[in-house]
Amino acid sequence: MHIFSQSFKYDHSWSHVVIGMWHKYPNPHCTHVVNVDVLDRTIDPITGIIRTERVLGCKQKAPSWIVKLFGGSEDAFVREISFIDPATQTATITSVNLSLSQFATCYERIQYRPMSSTQTSFTQTAEIQVRMAMWRSMTDKFEDWMVQRFEQNAISGKAGFSDVLRTMWEAKEQQIAPS
Numbered sequence: 001m002h003i004f005s006q007s008f009k010y011d012h013s014w015s016h017v018v019i020g021m022w023h024k025y026p027n028p029h030c031t032h033v034v035n036v037d038v039l040d041r042t043i044d045p046i047t048g049i050i051r052t053e054r055v056l057g058c059k060q061k062a063p064s065w066i067v068k069l070f071g072g073s074e075d076a077f078v079r080e081i082s083f084i085d086p087a088t089q090t091a092t093i094t095s096v097n098l099s100l101s102q103f104a105t106c107y108e109r110i111q112y113r114p115m116s117s118t119q120t121s122f123t124q125t126a127e128i129q130v131r132m133a134m135w136r137s138m139t140d141k142f143e144d145w146m147v148q149r150f151e152q153n154a155i156s157g158k159a160g161f162s163d164v165l166r167t168m169w170e171a172k173e174q175q176i177a178p179s
Helices: 014-021 064-070 136-176
Strands: 002-010 033-043 050-059 075-085 090-097 104-114 120-130
Touching: 002 136, 014 090, 014 104, 014 120, 014 136, 104 136, 120 136
Parallel strands: none
Antiparallel strands: 002 120, 033 050, 050 075, 075 090, 090 104, 104 120
């Protein structure tokens, strides 16, 4: 198993970041995400926690040796479940691959929390594991490729989400600014 982890801050309020979450895709930095479908959204009447379940459709070019060994295509799907807790100002998102999950899993957890009224912390972890008996060297190679791809997508995701937030809130501030 390989673990990827990162954390940083966004120079935006928690509420701005949470609103921006729903506008993250599409963006020019994350062209691998081609569609997002909301499957379910509920609000707990007691806690106010918003639970949303989505499926993300992605196109990712896999190395030919992976396609030959495991089959599949460049189309991949990911299940995402998010919990937005307005009382504690915590947004937690978990995701797991649906495609090729019989061979390998990538379980991701993201959390957004306010640091101040103008900054939000972001933490991300991913557990990546090949789930099949094969030569250790082949398993390591497959996991290494998955970690590398995840890291590339994480970098693109950060850049894309930063652009989304900047575009959304700078445009809003310009509308509000006195003439």
